[in-house]
Amino acid sequence: MSTRRLDWVIAAGVAASLVIAGHPTTAPGYALLAAGGLALAARRRAPIAVLVATGLTALGYQALGVTVPVIAFLFAVYFTMRAGHRAVTAVGSVLMLAALPLATLVSPRDLSTYEAFAQTRDVLQIAWLIAAAAAGEALRQAEKRADEAERTREETALRRAGEERLHIARELHDSLTHQISVIKLQAEVAVHLARKRGEDVPEPLLAIRDAGREAARELRATLEALRDDDKTPPHGIDDVPALVQRARSTGLDAQLRIEGAPGDLPAAVARTAYRIVQESLTNIARHAAAATAKILIDYRPDALVIRVDDDGRANPGAATTPGVGLLGMRERVTALGGRLDAAPRDEGGFTVHAELPVAQP
Numbered sequence: 001m002s003t004r005r006l007d008w009v010i011a012a013g014v015a016a017s018l019v020i021a022g023h024p025t026t027a028p029g030y031a032l033l034a035a036g037g038l039a040l041a042a043r044r045r046a047p048i049a050v051l052v053a054t055g056l057t058a059l060g061y062q063a064l065g066v067t068v069p070v071i072a073f074l075f076a077v078y079f080t081m082r083a084g085h086r087a088v089t090a091v092g093s094v095l096m097l098a099a100l101p102l103a104t105l106v107s108p109r110d111l112s113t114y115e116a117f118a119q120t121r122d123v124l125q126i127a128w129l130i131a132a133a134a135a136g137e138a139l140r141q142a143e144k145r146a147d148e149a150e151r152t153r154e155e156t157a158l159r160r161a162g163e164e165r166l167h168i169a170r171e172l173h174d175s176l177t178h179q180i181s182v183i184k185l186q187a188e189v190a191v192h193l194a195r196k197r198g199e200d201v202p203e204p205l206l207a208i209r210d211a212g213r214e215a216a217r218e219l220r221a222t223l224e225a226l227r228d229d230d231k232t233p234p235h236g237i238d239d240v241p242a243l244v245q246r247a248r249s250t251g252l253d254a255q256l257r258i259e260g261a262p263g264d265l266p267a268a269v270a271r272t273a274y275r276i277v278q279e280s281l282t283n284i285a286r287h288a289a290a291a292t293a294k295i296l297i298d299y300r301p302d303a304l305v306i307r308v309d310d311d312g313r314a315n316p317g318a319a320t321t322p323g324v325g326l327l328g329m330r331e332r333v334t335a336l337g338g339r340l341d342a343a344p345r346d347e348g349g350f351t352v353h354a355e356l357p358v359a360q361p
Contacts, residue, residue: 003044011041018071032061036072043079051076051092059099074132081136089136093129169223176219184212207250214246236270237297237304240277244295247281253292254281260299269356272332273297273306276340279329280308280352288312288350300358303338308352314344329354 015037019030036057043050054072073096080089187209194201221235240256247254265273277295284290290312298305326342329352333340338356345351 007044008041011038011043013037014040014072014075021071026064029061029064032057032064033072036061040072040075040079043076047076047080047083048085048088051080051088055092055096055099058096062100074129077129077132078136081133082140084140086137089133093133097129172219172223177216180212180215180219184209184216187212203249203251207246210246210249235274235278236267237265237273238270239274240295240297243274243278243281247285247293250285252281252284252290254295255292256295256297258297258299262299263358265304265358268336269304269358272336272338272356273304273354275332276306276329276352276354277308279326283326284308284310284312284350288314290349302357304356304358306352306354306356309345309349311349314348314350 015034018033018037021033036054039050039053039057051073054076058073077089077093080092187205190205191201191209194205218235244254244256280295281293284293288310290310293308293310296305296307296309298307329342330340333354333356336356338354340355341351341353343351
């Protein structure tokens with residue numbers, strides 16, 4: 001049930017209770033009681049207006065000559081104080097206490113009966129108003145402390161996350177940067193020597209050199225992103241054609257097909273799409289022993305679909321253990337509220353199928 005509908009249900013319940021408690025009275029009296037209760041439906045959006053409305057209905061009912069506790073006004077005092085309008089609540093309560101005797105003077109009730117319990121009733125009304133205001137202020141302070149505690153926890157979590165990112169960046173820099181640099185340098189030297197001797201450079205060697213360059217660039221970008229998470233990682237869905245072209249240079253017959261009308265994608269969706277294709281092609285090169293790979297990017301109105309099929313040696317009957325790359329893909333897709341299916345096909349080969357929602361929630 002929505003908050004607004006719940007407010008109306010509560011207000012209707014209060015109005016019904018007031019009408020029952022106000023028996024016997026006149027038709028205008030019932031109308032005022034019901035109006036005071038129903039006014040509480042707007043207590044969240046306009047607490048001051050509800051305070052005024054319930055006060056006027058209570059005074060009008062008092063002027064009819066029937067004495068009943070100003071329940072709706074007490075509710076309004078509570079919610080106005082909870083909203084933080086302490087000065088308005090105090091002034092409204094004082095004016096209400098001052099106006100009730102005046103409303104009684106114009107009522108058709110026997111004043112001698114009124115004087116018998118007026119003093120006791122005034123004391124009770126003051127106590128009720130103080131209790132309602134105190135309850136509203138206490139809850140407001142409790143919510144304020146809870147918000148401050150939540151904000152402190154979030155700040156602590158963000159600080160720890162930043163420290164962890166820097167720690168990971170240092171570890172990556174100390175461990176991987178040197179190794180990747182060595183691989184890239186050795187491959188470039190081998191290519192240079194082969195060309196210097198006039199020999200044909202083997203395609204696998206060129207692929208190793210290019211992969212080393214790309215890995216070094218990726219690592220630098222990753223370290224920059226870890227040190228400053230406001231920077232946008234360099235790769236997105238627009239870089240997929242270049243990724244497919246690099247896969248072809250390794251001897252894989254990679255075919256890219258794009259369907260639908262490309263549009264503006266959320267940055268996270270564009271990055272995830274690139275990572276899915278990248279990881280799929282990496283897995284094909286490492287494990288599939290495939291000759292061909294078909295990559296489909298389908299732009300739909302509410303989703304981006306990525307599908308990668310290969311003709312490798314995956315067997316539908318064999319148990320597959322998801323590796324780190326596949327788990328990483330699944331985590332990325334799940335974080336965006338999407339769906340990922342990765343499994344061998346009945347006719348042979350392996351399929352990665354991902355659907356990433358692009359509509360804003």
